[in-house]
Amino acid sequence: MGFFDKLGASLKKTRDSIFETIGSMVTASEITDDMYDDLEEQLILADTGVDVAMDLVEQLRKKVRAEHLKTGEQALAALKELIRDMLAADAEMDLSGSPAVILVIGVNGVGKTTSIAKLAHLYKEQGKSVMLAAGDTFRAAASEQLGVWAQRAGVPMVRHNEGADPAAVIFDAVQSAAAKKIDIVICDTAGRLHNKKNLMAELSKISRVVNKACESASVETLLVLDAITGQNAINQASQFIDAAGATGVVLTKLDGTAKGGAVISIKAKLGLPVRFVGVGEGLDDLMPFDPDAFADALFMRET
Template identity: 70%
Template structure:
């Protein structure tokens, strides 16, 4: 494993510490210390639901595990654990790449109040700048007082330029100016903030379609990704609420923030199926480098880590 991979793995492991040592440690314990029978499956289902996996997804995973154990003649808890890890990975896949093909590539960040949109934008700017991209930010949250000042501070920290306007200005106009300026100056990316309100479906649709039109008008070469930010602490609740909005909003992907702050990180597992959208990034802290590209493999391995080797010997010795 290269240094970069090792660093990424450590970051996701640290970010998922509460989830791994909480409910998922219970799941590992159940799997490795019980016989594979109906009681085990019932226990497992209950624990997955407690870990905020969501009832539909928990039932599906346990059914799939039951089939796999039967078909592949799995005998030990460790084999069942490996099978569950793989089922969880598949549940969250595929996670293809973001469309950043445009010039500039525009990322619009949406979500309800306080989920972590502005912080995520700062982290994205930092991440892509580090990857060698020329990034510009757009302060499209013109609704809340001090929203653009907050983004301005982050822009300074990430050392990227920001386009902003006064409170009450038209967000589509701010984003138009940013995209136009980015195209003229040869910037690769524009990452745009929006106000935290998803409550009115019609208003949201109108506003987002206006923003989408203004992106294309500002630069026909631009591509657009709309990232819906969800707070992992509110887990399944947030996902249910998002369900009815994400299509209306034309979201193309999800960012799950605050995974570091909850033992219920299991909510991530069902998102792809429930919202029909891939998870693109996960937030694992408040600092500017606390954002990770989402990887289904890393995530499933961090949730259900392989058991230390000596367990294997103990098991065969029994």
């Protein structure tokens, strides 16, 4: 299954429940105030969030007026373009360091560990050498779980004993990777509840320790969110972002929700681009996020 087909399949629940309705409604209608009102309601049902839905519809109104659009088909094309623009990243991920370090953060249960394994597999497929760091030293069996995934992905892993200082684990991993000239270090972190002050302090410490371990390292921090919990996940994310300086989002379980519209609001609400989306349980079911392909797949019509 190709990239677009896999993304399209993962969005089937969202498309069937909401966006097929939006596409049919817009293209079958004249461009009227009622159409805009119905569109806003459908976007809210798709879990874009009220503010984002209202803003998107207002932008569409302005675009229709400015470009003198007349038909529903034209309005739908304009809506897709607005969604693409809203989701576009301002820059690529910085993987220029020696090594490039990716810190992976997020609460337990969102698919953080499996996302790390999938990232490792993805970069290995691109010909890069990868090492994992088992920085979640507090959750029972977290290192063992990550170790199983490291074996499946065929990459080495640095770990310490349960209860060790997570920053020390990541420090050692980055130093080891630098010495062995490994391209990318992907680091797990503890996923205790987002309102725990000690976790926030720990994440801040981890972010600072990477460059102490190796001055030539670059750092990206990916926040893992669960698409199924949608707006709730987005609302919980701000403290993680503040503590760890998150630079992007991994959105998991996109294939398991009918409310994939939450993707649209992530950048608007968090100021972070979606970097990867999880579309299944296999090692190769994590894909770099493409706003163009996403917008097309969202409104894809079944043949």
